[in-house]
Structures are given as C-alpha cells and as structure tokens.
C-alpha cells in the first residue's frame with residue numbers, strides 16, 4: 001500500500017556546519033575519506049582486495065563514472081579516486097536488506113527515512129513482493145516473480161502500455177538482451193537515464209558531426225594546447241579527469257574553466273595517487289569565467305563574434321579556411337546570423353566583463369589544438385542543444401577536431417551509459433539496427449518510436465502505460481517533478497525494480513511491486529558454463545571487460561542477463577530466441593552482438609585483449625560524411641530567452657561531493673565547505689541582502705513555470721561565491737521544483753539547471 005508513502009525525502013535538518021571551502025582538492029584528505037568509507041562499509045581486508053582490482057586490466061570497471069582508464073600501464077592500487085572508492089564501498093557494503101528487514105519495517109515507515117538512511121540499509125538479498133494493499137514487502141520465489149511479470153505484461157492491451165527503463169550501469173551483455181526482449185515483446189518504450197543526462201549532447205553532436213559521442217581519446221589530453229572545461233565539476237564527478245588536466249598543464253597546456261561556481265577541483269588539485277608530485281599553490285585553471293547560469297550561448301556567441309571581427313581585420317589569422325572549405329557546411333549562415341546580435345545585448349546575460357571574454361578569445365585564437373569538455377552544466381537547459389552546437393561552431397572555425405589533441409569531450413556520467421546506447425537501449429532506434437535484429441532473430445521488430453523519460457512519466461500519469469520495469473536506477477528520485485511522477489508510478493498495475501540497493505523507487509510503487517535483486521559489478525558471476533565476465537564502453541569509446549572478484553552478498557541474487565532471460569521465458573512462449581542457452585555462456589551473447597551491431601567484429605577475441613579496443617569514431621577520423629549534408633555542420637543557435645522577474649532567481653540542481661546521483665554516501669559537500677546538511681540554497685550575498693536574508697536563515701522555495709507553482713520547504717541559506725540572481729540546490733531534494741514540462745528543445749531533457757524560483761523566509 002504505497003499510496004501514502006513519501007516520494008520526497010523528509011524536510012528535517014541535520015545540523016549544518018560551514019567551513020571555508022578548501023583551496024585544493026584531492027590530496028591526503030581524499031585518501032582519508034575514501035579509506036574511511038571502505039573501512040566502515042566493507043571492512044579492511046575485503047576493502048584492499050576491492051581497490052587492488054578496481055580499473056585494473058583484469059579487474060572490474062569502476063561503477064563510479066565513465067572516465068577512461070589509461071591505455072598504457074596502470075599502477076597497482078592506483079586507478080581509483082576518492083569517489084570511485086566510495087562507489088565500490090557502497091556496493092560491497094556489509095549491510096544487508098533481508099526479508100526480516102522488510103518484515104520489521106513497513107513501506108510507509110521506510111519512506112519516512114532520508115535517502116541517506118535508506119541507502120545505508122544495504123544490499124537487497126532476496127526477491128521481494130509488495131501485494132496490493134499490503135503494508136510490507138514479503139519474500140517471493142524467482143519463478144513466481146517472473147510469472148507475475150509475464151502475466152501482467154501479457155494482460156496489457158498493447159505492448160506499448162509497458163515501460164522499460166534503464167540506468168547506466170547495465171553491462172553491454174545485459175543491455176543487449178534486455179532491448180532484444182523488449183522489442184520481441186513488441187515495443188520501443190526504452191527510456192534511459194541518458195534522456196536526463198547527455199541526450200542533448202547526443203542530439204547536437206549527431207546533427208553537427210555525424211556521431212553522438214565525443215571525439216577525443218585520453219591520449220589527446222597530452223597533445224592539447226588548450227582545454228576548456230564548461231559546465232562540469234570534475235573534482236567531484238570525474239576526479240580522474242583532473243590527472244589528465246594536470247598532465248596537460250605540465251606539458252604547457254592551458255585551461256579555461258566556465259562555471260557559475262569556482263569548483264575547487266578545477267581551481268587547484270593534488271593528485272592523490274602521486275603525493276610526491278603535489279605542486280603547491282599552482283592552479284589548474286588559467287582563466288576562470290564565472291558565467292551566469294544558462295549564460296553560455298551568449299558567452300560563446302560573443303567569442304564567435306570576436307573571432308569573426310579579428311578574422312575580418314586580419315584574414316586567415318583566426319579561421320582554418322582549408323578545413324572549413326573541405327569539411328564543413330553552413331559558415332555563411334553562421335556569420336550572417338552573428339550580425340543579428342550585438343555584444344552589448346549579449347553581455348548582461350553572461351554576467352562577465354568583456355575583458356575576460358576577450359582573454360578567453362585570445363587563448364582560442366592563439367592555440368591550434370583545443371578540447372572542449374562539458375557535462376550537465378550545458379545539457380540540462382531549455383536551450384541545451386544550442387549550448388553544445390555553439391561549442392562545435394568554435395571548434396569548426398578553428399578546424400580543431402579530427403586531429404591529435406583536439407575535439408569534443410562530453411564527459412559521460414554512468415559507467416556504461418554510452419555502451420547501453422550502442423547496444424540499442426534507445427526509444428528511437430535506427431531502422432538499420434531493427435533490420436539487423438529481425439534478420440538475426442527472426443521476429444518483427446516494432447517500428448514506432450517509444451517513450452523517453454519525460455514521455456513515459458506523462459503516459460503513466462494519463463494511465464496510457466501500466467507496467468513499469470526499471471533495469472537499475474532510482475526513477476522516482478532521479479526524475480523531475482517528484483509529486484507528479486509519484487502519481488504516475490502509483491497509477492501503474494505493477495512496478496518492478498532490478499536493483500542492488502534499497503532506494504526510494506522501491507517505496508513509491510504501482511498497485512503491486514517487485515524488487516529483483518541483482519549482482520553488482522564487484523561480484524563474481526557464475527553461470528552454467530562457469531565464471532563469466534561482462535563488457536562496458538567508457539566515455540571515449542573503449543570497449544573492455546569487467547570481471548567481479550567478490551563473493552556475491554547473497555546466494556539468492558541473479559545476474560542482470562539472467563533476470564532478463566527469466567522475464568523473457570515467462571512472457572513469451574513462442575520466442576525465436578533460446579534465452580536459457582544465451583545466458584549459460586556470455587560469449588554467446590557477444591556473438592549475437594557481433595552479428596547485429598556494426599564494429600563488433602571478433603568481439604569475443606578483442607574483448608579479451610587487456611585494456612579492450614576502440615570503437616571507430618568518424619569525427620575522430622576527420623570524416624563527417626554521416627551527417628545529413630555529408631559535412632560537419634555549422635549551426636545557428638539562440639541565447640536563453642528567459643527573463644527573470646524582480647524577486648525571481650535562477651536555480652541549478654547539482655551534486656554534492658558525497659553522493660552518486662540519488663545514492664547519498666554522506667552529508668558533506670567538503671569541497672564547497674558545506675558539512676552535514678543537504679537542504680541548503682547557495683546564494684549571492686547581495687541577493688541575500690536584497691531579501692533581508694542572513695546566513696543560515698530558513699527559507700521555502702517556490703518554482704514558477706507557466707503559471708504553475710511548486711513548493712519545497714525548509715532550506716538553509718548559505719552565502720556563496722555565485723553570480724547574482726543565480727542559486728544552487730542539491731538533487732534529488734530539489735527535484736520537486738523541476739516542472740515536468742520544463743525541458744530542453746529537441747532532446748527533451750529535463751531542464752534541471754534552469755529552474756525559476758522565488759525564496760521566502762520562514
């Protein structure tokens with residue numbers, strides 16, 4: 001009976017402590033923090049074993065992020081970062097959520113806990129079932145669970161009434177089987193976390209460069225003259241990227257950071273793996289542009305205008321005409337469109353001095369090999385696709401792509417989110433991909449495009465979709481508009497979560513609910529033919545193997561591929577695929593991947609090469625023929641049209657240093673000096689004065705969209721170095737304020753970094 005459970009974490013305060021934000025990131029404190037988490041969650045002996053295998057060529061892939069591993073030698077015990085160590089500690093925890101745990105705690109009671117407390121309950125050990133009107137989950141056999149899913153799916157009026165979500169940790173093998181099952185069942189309703197993440201990058205890059213992925217490799221960072229990090233906080237979210245930036249700097253490269261916040265990791269960094277080389281006092285960032293939230297198109301447009309001016313003043317000094325002529329299309333239109341804007345009208349949107357932008361432009365003009373790195377600061381806005389296309393415009397003018405030390409680097413989040421897409425987890429599959437599936441598996445694949453995340457929520461809300469199946473992730477806490485999404489999920493007949501750890505999506509459910517506990521990355525996967533490994537693709541298109549080494553936390557777990565096979569067998573009795581045979585030996589799944597997905601020739605052989613293999617990448621090869629024009633496309637983009645009313649503020653929802661998306665490791669945001677509290681709103685001091693607010697005043701936040709209002713109560717005001725009229729809160733606490741219809745054009749990504757709010761003192 002999840003009707004009256006809490007979809008949001010409680011608004012209780014936990015006892016804030018503020019500290020001066022540290023001057024450097026990583027260093028000895030990061031090592032201490034990582035080891036404390038490992039010791040508390042896992043124990044010392046098992047902890048050392050874990051770290052020794054993390055990101056080694058014969059170990060398991062870090063579930064933390066998708067940053068690549070070095071191609072050459074990897075130091076023993078060294079290819080991890082503080083937050084990677086926390087991610088594995090979280091999975092390998094000693095704490096267990098057993099049937100007894102569920103018998104003693106009702107669903108309602110669990111939903112009243114904070115997300116931190118829910119997560120700390122531990123790993124789920126048995127399949128569990130929440131019956132209609134029941135207050136507690138009870139144990140269920142795997143077989144009965146599969147039958148129940150099969151019955152519900154077969155009882156639907158149409159396969160399109162079911163939704164199959166994927167988070168980004170799922171291996172290539174599991175993802176491939178999952179999408180195959182879903183398409184044989186008859187729908188393309190395969191929304192995934194990408195829809196909320198780098199979808200805007202995929203859309204913008206496919207259109208302009210003919211590939212939805214980034215073009216650079218890790219090695220390119222050793223050859224770049226200039227790296228621009230825009231809308232990304234690598235110190236927390238991709239800490240190993242800082243080592244690449246540091247190396248680049250040592251070789252004479254320059255770094256520009258564009259961010260509303262002076263994020264500590266980027267400003268200065270001490271590589272925890274190289275304590276002897278800590279350089280005191282040297283900043284990573286050479287030029288910091290503290291842009292206003294969503295001021296990026298305006299900023300990049302000013303840079304483009306300044307480049308154009310300079311090119312006109314001294315022809316051939318700025319543009320790479322040979323590249324432009326041979327490889328691109330649309331320059332004329334771009335140059336013409338730039339005349340529609342004046343620097344004076346664009347500048348206020350950026351919040352910057354023109355002289356700072358001129359310095360950045362000079363660095364761009366005077367350097368040949370440029371890499372742009374970005375993440376959610378660009379992708380989660382209404383004009384997110386414009387943001388990324390504008391980045392591409394700059395690279396194309398310089399011819400800074402498709403060569404050593406230059407190109408695009410959208411830094412992916414989840415460790416296999418890129419691989420999942422390659423395997424066909426997509427609501428809008430290409431016809432050629434479906435043709436291949438049909439030929440290999442002899443069935444008629446559905447051609448109608450399916451729901452993405454936002455469409456899926458709306459369909460459930462309208463009762464057009466009635467079964468929700470989540471392959472990993474935490475849908476209720478990751479999605480926008482928490483209360484709306486909760487109503488949507490509660491409308492379902494059945495919600496199913498394949499999970500490692502307890503989370504809020506187990507507590508906000510359809511009429512009936514199932515939890516199917518699966519093996520994690522760190523654990524041994526033994527099938528009929530013996531021990532298996534899986535494969536994943538990192539942010540730079542390297543496909544490599546990952547093999548767990550720990551004993552599974554419970555003997556009742558199944559692997560994700562085995563769960564898909566179980567559901568498929570229970571749902572389809574005339575399937576042309578032998579699911580049981582495929583999961584007996586994952587080599588057979590990889591053979592099927594090879595048979596249907598381009599560029600996986602000799603998959604089983606090549607995936608066994610230590611370090612894996614690179615997938616081809618046309619943009620990397622300086623080939624843009626896959627675009628509609630057959631060339632790399634310049635594009636026309638528009639700055640933000642949002643006009644804040646007096647008393648309104650722009651709010652971005654960001655991650656703390658102590659969380660992995662909706663998994664809360666701890667309550668500190670150490671690099672921002674905010675300790676033991678997550679319900680905070682970061683504000684500029686002048687804005688606080690204008691509202692008569694003092695440090696740590698308690699406020700309520702209201703978001704405003706199309707005359708709709710949404711409220712989140714009880715946040716503490718923290719004065720912070722953030723541009724005027726900009727504020728920041730943490731996700732998922734603030735998701736309730738993100739309207740479901742507030743989303744990016746074309747990519748449909750929730751605009752969770754442009755939320756318009758007002759702030760009221762209690």
Ligand SMILES: Nc1nc2c(c(=O)[nH]1)N[C@H]1C(S)=C(S)[C@@H](COP(=O)(O)OP(=O)(O)OC[C@H]3O[C@@H](n4cnc5c(=O)[nH]c(N)nc54)[C@H](O)[C@@H]3O)O[C@H]1N2
Pocket residue numbers: 064065083197230231232233234236237238258259260261263291292293294295296375376377378412413414652653654655656657659660661662753
């Ligand atoms: N430890 C840890 N690692 C993670 C994750 C995690 O939660 N914890 N999550 C993983 C996932 S799925 C992802 S997608 C990535 C996320 O990695 P990030 O994108 O780095 O994560 P966010 O916290 O969303 O940070 C967004 C950054 O963009 C800035 N920003 C916000 N709005 C704007 C804007 O309008 N313009 C500019 N220029 N900057 C802006 C913010 O100040 C912040 O520094 O990390 C992955 N790795």
Ligand SMILES: Nc1nc2c(c(=O)[nH]1)N[C@H]1C(S)=C(S)[C@@H](COP(=O)(O)OP(=O)(O)OC[C@H]3O[C@@H](n4cnc5c(=O)[nH]c(N)nc54)[C@H](O)[C@@H]3O)O[C@H]1N2
Pocket residue numbers: 166167168169170193194196197198376380413414471472473474475477478479480498499500501502503518519520521560653654655660661662663731732734735738752
């Ligand atoms: N407001 C706001 N909302 C956001 C964002 C934001 O910046 N602001 N960021 C968005 C982004 S970038 C993303 S990627 C999404 C993330 O959305 P999700 O991917 O849905 O969320 P996670 O918190 O990563 O999922 C955590 C859960 O995954 C399960 N899990 C962990 N490992 C495994 C595994 O190996 N297998 C299986 N089956 N389950 C596992 C655990 O049960 C855990 O509780 O959130 C988005 N939501």
Ligand SMILES: [Mo]
Pocket residue numbers: 193196197198412413414
């Ligand atoms: Mo993400």
